[in-house]
Amino acid sequence: MSKMENNTYTDKELAIFNGVIDLIKRGANIYLVTVSEIAKASGVGKGTIYEYFRTKEEVISKAILYNMKREVEHAIERVEQKNNFKDRYYEALEIIVENFDNKFSTINLLLSTGNFNELYEYMIDEKHLIAAYTSRIESIIDRLLLMGYEEGIITIEESQYYKRMVIISSIAGFINYINNRERYLDIDTQKAMDLCYKMVIKALK
Amino acid sequence: MSKMENNTYTDKELAIFNGVIDLIKRGANIYLVTVSEIAKASGVGKGTIYEYFRTKEEVISKAILYNMKREVEHAIERVEQKNNFKDRYYEALEIIVENFDNKFSTINLLLSTGNFNELYEYMIDEKHLIAAYTSRIESIIDRLLLMGYEEGIITIEESQYYKRMVIISSIAGFINYINNRERYLDIDTQKAMDLCYKMVIKALK
Amino acid sequence: MSKMENNTYTDKELAIFNGVIDLIKRGANIYLVTVSEIAKASGVGKGTIYEYFRTKEEVISKAILYNMKREVEHAIERVEQKNNFKDRYYEALEIIVENFDNKFSTINLLLSTGNFNELYEYMIDEKHLIAAYTSRIESIIDRLLLMGYEEGIITIEESQYYKRMVIISSIAGFINYINNRERYLDIDTQKAMDLCYKMVIKALK
Amino acid sequence: MSKMENNTYTDKELAIFNGVIDLIKRGANIYLVTVSEIAKASGVGKGTIYEYFRTKEEVISKAILYNMKREVEHAIERVEQKNNFKDRYYEALEIIVENFDNKFSTINLLLSTGNFNELYEYMIDEKHLIAAYTSRIESIIDRLLLMGYEEGIITIEESQYYKRMVIISSIAGFINYINNRERYLDIDTQKAMDLCYKMVIKALK
DNA sequence: TATGAATGAGTTTTCATTCAT
DNA sequence: AATGAATGAAAACTCATTCAT
Structure with missing residues (x-):
């Protein structure tokens, strides 16, 4: 049972994560999904899941966190390839559009209304991870704002x-x-994007 | 036992709704709550619930819709008592503050990210109701904007x-x-409120 | 609670019996029928049933026995109006035809395979009643046979x-x-009737 | 665990069928028996039953049909080992005697009053099976009659x-x-057997 | 190591019976 | 006397978890 090394995952664990993520992206409710469904979607036996995780809750929570990490990293990477304020801002909106059909979008979870708190109790144990993503996003925003300032788009004298x-x-x-x-x-x-941008400009001018 | 309280629900139905709402406000997850818990929280027998609703899903969905209706109406009433743009806007934020501890706040559900769609399938049948609340809120916003315009706070020439x-x-x-x-x-x-308001003013000037 | 006088029944009791009989004739299964259904079919309240009977089992058993008594008496009366062996035998078959749609026909229960024994345990208490009907039918058969003997149709020398x-x-x-x-x-x-009769004649000649 | 015993049922299914049949032979009422009782009588867990059947109704219906098939086949086999009309007829009566304690005897169900129709709705789906048994029995009767004709016991000129x-x-x-x-x-x-036989002889002479 | 058949604890749901009106 | 709303005991059914293979 070679659990995992540091924060890498075994093939089986990844298969299971992808099964869970798949199910959720196809509309399954994370509270109502069954272990059988996860096993089928992952292409592993039901027993195998319990070789790698202690409970159903753990499987689902870790899969969500794994997906979140991936999505955030991917989003940041994409955003950082843009070299000016406007492009970078629009790229963020673009990512949101692409993730729309994904009810389970991390962006939704992280940015908005805190419904995320309603997720599995288990995640409380992993709250530091979520906090880490949140502050990474914050620093991305800070760099974006700095860019806007340097480009002369943002001129307002206000708190960060x-x-x-x-x-x-x-x-x-x-x-x-x-x-x-x-x-x-x-x-x-x-x-819609243009009007969002317009609002930002006016509010930061 | 005066059968109907308003023109819609019996006393027992209301007791059950309040039991459900109570549970959720105390942190229960709408997908994981059990009928036994609802019965206990409502102060009725388990069997009684099935005298008034066909399934657990129906109980919970209708309770949520009932709560939503009440909250929206209450919020609108409060907002409309304010007679100028700024007071009205702040009143809305005030309501949000008061509802914070309520994980189950309708404001969260209606305004934001559409996570609401993830709720019980059953609600799809009641989608028109949710749409009705959404457009009531929209017309409240429209009246707020008109007020701001009349007060000379909003001067921008832009689409509604x-x-x-x-x-x-x-x-x-x-x-x-x-x-x-x-x-x-x-x-x-x-x-935080002041800064929100500031953003609004700048964006609509 | 004027239970009953001797073997007559109150109006309410009769209403309930008729409700049960109706349900069964319309295809209800005596083991699966509910008290609510009986109450509705009888036009009385559910509580009223328990004013007159101690349990659901008692209601159904007594209704069946009541129906049996009525049917047997009616059948005997009709058969006895016929004054010769052949007419009397055919009349019995006629009654069976008329009762066909009635899955719950007493004739079926009494004459045939003893499936009747499978009925409610409760009926064991009333076994004497069923025995009484059975022997009344036997004496009807005996009188029929005597008639056939007197008419010279039956000539065989064999046991009763x-x-x-x-x-x-x-x-x-x-x-x-x-x-x-x-x-x-x-x-x-x-x-089919003619061939039955033919068999009888040949077997008793 | 050799998956299939014959070409139809798994070992577990057979264990469950035998549990049901056992219960019924010991006097249980097919409409009142519970899944827990079946599980105990079968020596399997309650959940296991639902691995193999969708509902309680399905379990019981299929068990009855399985038993019917077995009984009919066994009866036919025994009858056919007898090589003359009289022995064959008596063998049929013998089988009935042996099955008497079995309230649930297929012979009762098939030959007699059609109370069989009252069985679980589910069986309607399997009506063709019952029809198949009925016509197998008919052809056994036809062969019996042919035997009697060839032996000169049956001489009557009448319809089949x-x-x-x-x-x-x-x-x-x-x-x-x-x-x-x-x-x-x-x-x-x-x-009683002798008198039955006597009637048959006289009626077919 | 991987599996899925087996299971029973725990859920939803039903309904005979009670009892306040 | 008549009722039906209320109930909880008991039923059907589900599914996370185990464990023999």
Whole structure:
């Protein structure tokens, strides 16, 4: 039972994580999904799951955290490839669009309303991880803001909290658009992005 | 036993709804709560629940919708008692603060990320109700904006979508603050509200 | 609670019996029928049933016995109106035809395979009643046989048991026809009766 | 654990069937028996039953059909070992005697009054099976009759329906004797058989 | 090491019976 | 006397977890 080395995972563990993530992306409810379903989706036996994890709760929680880590890292990598304020901001919105069909998007979980707190109790044990992602995102936002300042887009004299809040609010507003697109037939995605950006500019000027 | 309290539910149904809402407000997970727990929290026998509802799913879904209706109506009533743009906006934030401990806050559900869609399948049948609340909130926002316009606070020439988005984004940003208060020790609630308002003013000027 | 006088029943008791009989004739299974269904079918409240009977088992058992008594008496009355062997025998078959749609026919219960024994345990207490009906039927058969003897139709020198057995067997055979009519498309009811009668005559000659 | 015993059922399914059959033979009512009782009688866990069958109804219905198949096949085999009309007929009566304590005898179900129709709804799906047994029995009767004809015991010129009816009626009459033995103290089983046979001979002469 | 058949604890659901009105 | 709302004991059924293979 060679559990894992540091923070890498065995093939079986990864298969199981991917099974869970798959199920959830296909609409399964993390509270109602069964171990049998996970086993089938992962292509492993039910017993095997218990070779690698102690309980169902642990499987699901760790799978979610694994996915979160991956998504956040991927998002950061993409955002950092953009070299100016506007491109970087739009890239963030772009990522949100791409993740829309994924009800289980980490962005949703991290940025918005704290519904995340409702997740498995178990995760409380892993709260430091979530906090780590949250502060990584914060530093990304800080660098974005610095870029905007250096480019002369941001000129306002206000606390860092205010500036971060503007970015976070605008992104939350954009997520709200994405989640309710069917109600805004006259606003296409490009338009919605442009208006988010406009708000940011005005609020930070 | 006066059969109907209002024109909709019997006393027993209301007792059961309140039992469910109580449980959830005390931290129960809507997917993991049991009928026995609901019965105990409602002060009725387990069998009684099945006299009034066909399944556990129906009980919980209807309780949530009932609560949503009540909360939305209460919030609207409070907001409408304020007669100027600023007071009305702050009143909305105030309501959010008061609802914070309520993991199950309708504001969270309605305004933000659409995690609401993940709720019990059953609710799909009641989607029109949720849509109705959403558009009531929208018209409240529209009236708020009109007020701001009449008071000369809002002067921007932009689409209604933009203006609504500013309000919604700022509220979502405020919810984010509330949900992460422990991370913003240097910002008290009053300050957070003021900064939200500042963003709104700047974005709508 | 004026229970009953001797062997007459109150209106309520009769209403309940008729409710039960109705349900069963409409295809309900006596083991699966619920007290609520009986109450609805009887047009009385569920509580009322427990004013007149101690348990569900008692209600159903007594209703069945009541029906049995009525059916047997009615059958005997009809049979005795016929004044010769052949008419009397045919009248018995006629009654069976008329009762066919009634899965719950007493004739089935009494004459045939003893499936009756499977009925409610409770009935064991009332076994004397069933025995009484059985021996009334036996004496009807005896009088029928006497008639046939006097008419010169029956001439065989054999035990009374044999003669009764011939009658009972032929009726059981006819019931088998009735219950499987769809398998005997070339045999109409009249023909089946005639062949039963033929067998009886030959066996008793 | 050799998966399939014959080409139809797993070992576990057979264990469950035998548990059900056992219970019924020991006097349990097929409508009132519980899954817990079946589990205990089968020597398997309650959950195991639901691994192999979808509902309690399915378990019981399939167990009954399984038993019916076995009993019919066994009876036919025994009957066919006899090489003349009389022995074959008596062998059939013998089988009935042996099955008497079995309230759940297939012979009762198939030959007689059609009470069988009252069994679980589920069986309607399997009606073709029951029809198949019924017609197998019919062809056994036909071969018996042919034997009697060839031996010169049967000489009557009548329809096949009549001849079959005589056999079926006599067997039904014998079942009636068996089920009411306590009322016929002066007739022992041998005597009852002989009289049945006598009736058959006379009716088919 | 990997498995899935087996299981029973714990869930949802039913319904005979009670009892306040 | 008549009722049906309320109930909990007992039923059907589910599924996380175990363990023999």
